[in-house]
Amino acid sequence: MVLLELSAGNALSARAEQLLFQRGGTLYTAERDGTGTRPLFDLGPGLLLPWAASPDGRRVAWLRRREPVEGGPPSAPNLRDQPATALLSDQTGRHQKPLFATDTLRDRQGKKITSLGVRSPAEAGDNPDLRKFALWEPVSLAWSADSRTLYLSCSYLGPDTALKATFAVDAATGAALVDAEGRWKVVAPMTDVDARGAVIVGAGAALRPPVGTDTQGVRYAPLTLTNLALGTRAPLYAAVAETPLPDYAFTRTPALSGKDNRYVAFSSVNKGLWIFDRTTQQYRPLLERNVTRPRWAAEATSLYFLEARPAAPGGKPSFDLYAADFVPSTGQLGLPRPLLQGVDWFDIVPG
DSSP: OHHHHHHHHHHHHHSOEEEEEEETTEEEEEETTSOSOEEEEEOOTTBOSOOEEOTTSSEEEEEEEOOOOTTSOOOOSOTTTSOEEEEEEETTSOSOEEEEETTSOBOTTSOBOOOBOSSOTTSTTOOGGGGOGGGEEEEEEEEOTTSSEEEEEEEEOSSOTTOEEEEEEETTTOOBOBOTTSSBOEEESEEEEEEETTEEEEEEOOBOOOTTSOTTOOOBBOEEEEETTTTEEEESOOOSSOSSOOGGGBEEEEEEOTTTOOEEEEEETTTEEEEEETTTTEEEEEEOSOEEEEEEOTTSSEEEEEEEOOOOTTOOOOEEEEEEEEETTTTEEOOOEEEEEEESEEEEEEO
16 A cells, blocks of 8 residues: 555656646646646636646635625624635536635634634733634635645734734635634645645735835835744834835845745746745845746756736736746746746646
């Protein structure tokens, strides 16, 4: 049995990678060079967040928001007043099923979950409002590295909008992973997470520099790393006295590289594409263009990303998909190659 499992794992890792991408409401597949495009299935109405493909290449998860009750009070999208349902299917769109709904969330024992594990009840000065579903807005969806857990990241809608949290559910049953008090468990206080093994990176809580260090008082989101095995968390950047803030301080959509997790590629809002080397603890600019959603090929010698297309004022943003070679020995990025136009979201998965 062990030999069979090892053989299956080796076969999976050896499978050629392919692109999954969204254009409008439809999910497509293509070869890594952008050729061979073909439609897969329609994601349906009410799409709330970008979908997420499982790292094993077998499933796709996406979130649909239910419309608010007619005649009810207006509210921002949140986990209670505008509940969302997570759906799951294979890559072809077959075997679609609801995985969980935020208004009927339950744990492994079938107990309904009505509170969030954002702060410990024993913590001094704890604010009970932080644990209310209505004050949290969905932001991003992601998978664990072993494809067994689905992460839903949210931001706080209360007075302190800097707060972030990533919650977890079992990807097989939809059961909420709960903390010791039976509340929906927070994996890490960040959004836009990417996982490799026990290591998760994301955009940390939005912070303001100390008074006098930034005259504009612009919030920044430091790149943050959590090690689930060790139970440790640390911002990979802390702007405590720099004026102005460095261009890499405004993290979004980070991605860990390959098996060694050495590099973290990420876009910095309106500040281009960056890379953080976990070995040298240094940041380096890769590309001075308006990009987002960097993703590594499995061997970490290619980097894929979206670049914003010019849009009319108030128009829906659209992107083009590019790839570029990355040289680990120098940490440099080659000339970007255009692959696909008019892409809303994408991922790289085993074929």
